[in-house]
Amino acid sequence: MLIDPSHGGDDKGAVLAPKIFEKDLTLSLARLLRKELEERGISARLLRDSDTTISLEHRAELCNQQHEALYIALHAAEPGRGVRVYSSILAAPQPAVGSFLPWDSAQSGAIARSNAVARSISRELQKRDFKTLELQAFLRPLNNIVAPAIALEMATDRADVKSLLNSKVQSAVAAAVASAVEQNRERLGARR
Amino acid sequence: MIPRHFQIAISFLLLAILIAGIFIIELRHSEEVKTQQGLAAAPEGPEAQGKEETIRVLVAYDDDLALRWRTTQAFMPDERDLRARAALRAVLAQYLQTPSPHPLAKGADIKDVYFLNPDTVIVDTTAQFADGHRSGALLEEMTLTSLIETLNANVPGISKVKFLVEGRERQTLAGHADLVSFYPVSAVHELAREFQ
DSSP states (O other), X not given: OEEEEOOBTTBOOOEEETTEEXXXXXXXXXXXXXXXXXXXXOOOEESOSSSOOOOHHHHHHHHHHTTOSOEEEEEEESSSSSEEEEEEOOOSOOOOBTTBOOGGGGGGGGHHHHHHHHHHHHHHHHHTTOOEEEEEEOBTTGGGOSSOEEEEEEEOOGGGHXXXXXXXXXXXXXXXXXXXXXXXXXXXXXXX | OOOHHHHHHXXXXXXXXXXXXXXXXXXXXXXXXXXXXXXXXXXXXXXOOSEEEEEEEEXXXXXXXXXXXXXXXXXXXSSHHHHHHHHHHHHHHHHXXXXXXXXXXXXXXXXXXXXXXXXXXXXXXXXXXHHTXXXXXXXXXXXXXXXXXXXXXXXXXXXXXXXXXXXXXXXXXXSSBBOSSOEEHHHHHHHHHHHO
């Protein structure tokens, strides 16, 4: 599966506090998630493992080219608490042209599995006492991904940004997500 | 051999350049944070055109991450495009007031609204609307959902909405919410229900 630490390089993402950027937090969470998945025998790659700029279109292309079993984009932003879990919301999918899928609705064939994974992740997070919100939303690049695709957003209020930087909190989120992915391994066809 | 007084002058000059550089970097950083937070926002009301009506607007509230219907007075022209713009500006006026339930940056505005056909509308926003929008998946979705639902409530018959920034297409509003696609109003309606 492919873990996407969103933003990076010139794209800082949300400014959570002076000198605390979303791009750094997503990378640190992504590394923890990869570790948790590998401990469960699930092959996982990071879309970026350094502070580099990658466009949204290229992120989707990389995922589609590698025929990944699952794509998880990681985010962190204000306001609120807990973790928000997103899957794609699609208009009526456009028909495929031969073997080509329409870019804007490439997700349509995987949407049921994306929603199932999102529900599992929410349940696992709740078991670990995280407040969760599950939404279908218009987030890029979810609609352009052929594989099941979800996005997670760790939420924080400005006064509580330090809690997001806490490695124990990040590890607990990563463990919950990895556990949910493990439960869905058959559905996703994830490689060992 | 460089004279001592010349060496001292050069040292002071280099030190002054260094201090000025640090000051500029700090200033730029604090302005960037300010813009992100919409702290520079100031109220801007809609233009007075058409008859004054009581309209429904869907307002985003950051405090409890909810969208709620509110009524407000707005001057609503008869032409669909102007009516659409007036309704959207009425929502933005809610966000540009102080205190704001969902702050947007000063200068966030609707430049124009075009109907591609009777059910498809293009909303052209100012650069400040997107450049100064706080980055975050939920915050961005709340803004767009509130605008699209308000549009749908006050200008019937719209099924698809697309946003431009200064007449150009953008990938996202502030790094997350899709600005490339046409938003299907029916799907946005479902999303709005989840927020209420």
